Amino acid sequence: MGKARGRIRGETRTSIGARRAVLGQIARYLLVGLGALAMLFPFGWAVITSITPSDAVLAVPPDFTPEGASLDAYGKLLETLPFWRIVLNSAWIGAASTMLQLITSAMAAYAFARLPFPGRGALFAVYLTTLMMPLPVLVVPLFIEMRTFGLVDTYFALLAPTIASAFGVFLLRQAINQVPREFDEAAVLDGAGHFRIFLYVVLPLIRPALATFAIFGFMASWNSYLWPLIIIKSPEFMTLPLGLATLHGQFTTQWDVVMAGSVISVVPILILYVFAQKHVIASVAQSGLK
Amino acid sequence: MTLTAAPPEERVTHQRARPRKGWRYAGTVAVFLLPSLVPLTLYTIIPMLGSLWTSLHEWDLITEMRWVGLGNYIELIGDPGTRAAFLHTLSFIAGYLPLVYAGGLGLALLLNRAPRSTGSGRSLLRGIYFLPVITSWVVVALMWKWLLNPASGIVNWALGLFGISGPGWWTDPAWAMPSVILASAWKDLGFVMIILLAGLQAIPREYQEAAMVDGATAWRRFRHITLPLLSPSTFFVVVISLINGFQVFDQVKIMTNGGPGGATQVVVSQIYDLTFRYGRAGAASALSWLLFAVVLIVTIIQIRGQKRWVTYG
Structure with missing residues (x-):
């Protein structure tokens, strides 16, 4: 249907002024293409810098096809920090935090949407209040709390604040509210209890919302910097953003090593992105349409 | 994200038609709610209140807190x-x-x-x-x-x-x-x-x-x-x-x-x-x-x- 409409539009335009339309189209593509180049260039330059020999990195003019290109910087990187472990940390913590948030939020959302109990409205208001809290308000007392229980510099401390998500409860409650109650009632007639309705009726029907939330959750965990910066000291518990920042602190002028680290940390998310691109973009686009 | 669905409270559902087995129902609500409510309380609500409390004190994170009211x-x-x-x-x-x-x-x-x-x-x-x-x-x-x-x-x-x-x-x-x-x-x-x-x-x-x-x-x-x-x-x-x-x-x-x-x-x-x-x-x-x-x-x-x-x- 979209295609047919496009054809009709194309025809009206040619009839108005073919030449102007073509010129306009070229200018448009040129602008969009230049913009795309500006988006890609920093990544490309990071790759080139990372394979430039150390002594040539700071040279002016810059060399786009560095002579004696090598992977030395990557070697240096792995000597300095347990970088593979840091990549793995980021990956499993991102996956674990996403899974935990999905489970806890979907269950709570079901309670808020389908299980009436006294004080439910007030409790939901509490959830909404925490949603508005900026992270900086929470990090200092959270740090103190973790210190009190001897949890500084542990995986648990990294994961703890991401187990529950008020945002997730809010988002998924909206989705569950849109599931027709007749479906639940039909399941009840078949003898299903709340757990079975939740698992076999509600969850499959809110799959798109779950996917959206999973994408946001994973991205938030993968990119999180402030909390790891405060709670993690040892390299073996670091996640990528913190590992990279630490690397930058140690190699302030060795940009080949810093860019090697950046390249390594972009690759995994890039691979995921290539597969999920359509869904990621659709989710974000949807979030703006209320 | 539309808010068109009717608030569940206003709709008569099977839950009202069926006699609620008091404790059992409470247990069901708890099982659905607590996995989210417990961590939220521990890692968001308590720090929130803690932050409010700390803001009324002078504290270097090591020695004892000193009350300063709205001084900060x-x-x-x-x-x-x-x-x-x-x-x-x-x-x-x-x-x-x-x-x-x-x-x-x-x-x-x-x-x-x-x-x-x-x-x-x-x-x-x-x-x-x-x-x-x-x-x-x-x-x-x-x-x-x-x-x-x-x-x-x-x-x-x-x-x-x-x-x-x-x-x-x-x-x-x-x-x-x-x-x-x-x-x-x-x-x-x-x-x-x-x-x-x-x-x-x-x-x-x-x-x-x-x-x-x-x-x-x-x-x-x-x-x-x-x-x-x-x-x-x-x-x-x-x-x-x-x-x-x-x-x-x-x-x-x-x-x-x-x-x-x-x-x-x-x-x-x-x-x-x-x-x-x-x-x-x-x-x-x-x-x-x-x-x-x-x-x-x-x-x-x-x-x-x-x-x-x-x-x-």
Whole structure:
């Protein structure tokens, strides 16, 4: 249907002024293409810098096809920090935090949407209040709390604040509210209890919302910097953003090593992105349409 | 995300028809609720209250807390450091928001008008523009710090080709904030573009076509049809950007660490430094609540004010 409409539009335009339309189209593509180049260039330059020999990195003019290109910087990187472990940390913590948030939020959302109990409205208001809290308000007392229980510099401390998500409860409650109650009632007639309705009726029907939330959750965990910066000291518990920042602190002028680290940390998310691109973009686009 | 579904309380459901087996039902509610409520209480609600409590004390994180009442708040409000931090944060927003909105809108308009026959090309372009959005802040900040390196950075080299002697970027107090703004706008451009593109595509074509038949120029169509109908998406972008803008930290920490000479010390870096550099957890907590108050007020003003310029439908 979209295609047919496009054809009709194309025809009206040619009839108005073919030449102007073509010129306009070229200018448009040129602008969009230049913009795309500006988006890609920093990544490309990071790759080139990372394979430039150390002594040539700071040279002016810059060399786009560095002579004696090598992977030395990557070697240096792995000597300095347990970088593979840091990549793995980021990956499993991102996956674990996403899974935990999905489970806890979907269950709570079901309670808020389908299980009436006294004080439910007030409790939901509490959830909404925490949603508005900026992270900086929470990090200092959270740090103190973790210190009190001897949890500084542990995986648990990294994961703890991401187990529950008020945002997730809010988002998924909206989705569950849109599931027709007749479906639940039909399941009840078949003898299903709340757990079975939740698992076999509600969850499959809110799959798109779950996917959206999973994408946001994973991205938030993968990119999180402030909390790891405060709670993690040892390299073996670091996640990528913190590992990279630490690397930058140690190699302030060795940009080949810093860019090697950046390249390594972009690759995994890039691979995921290539597969999920359509869904990621659709989710974000949807979030703006209320 | 529509709120059309009727509130569940008002609907008679099987739960009312069937006798609730008191404790069993309570148990079911608990099982569904507690996995979320317990961690939320431990890691969000308690820290929230803890922060409020700490803000009423002088505390270096080591020795005993000392009650100072509203002392921290009074001191912060009169403190030039606080004022500077808020001012720097505002100047970040003032640079970042127009740049990212204008850029995102321009791109969205360009991509929206591309004919649909190039659908795959457009989806590739969208993918490319969105790439920085999924990249972590630390990576973006590092890449831009390197691009904007005053002596060996490629940006200053390219400017040199045109005979322009590039500035000191993040090493120059006057250019440090613009450097942070540039990197931030580059990262978020794709996000704003996707939101606005979705908004543009929700505008019925008939409106544009009717105006075209009436002989409206492209500019007038943009000004009187596209912009007003895009206002809900614009509103969303502005609200989100302001909430995030007030909390700007990662890119500042990496690119300038608040410097040079405090030129980019924003509110969150001030909170961080007060706690971990100056050992003043109480003042830091008080500042974080001031930040929360400002964000809350700004958001409320926007929601109240939206009637004046946001058109739905």
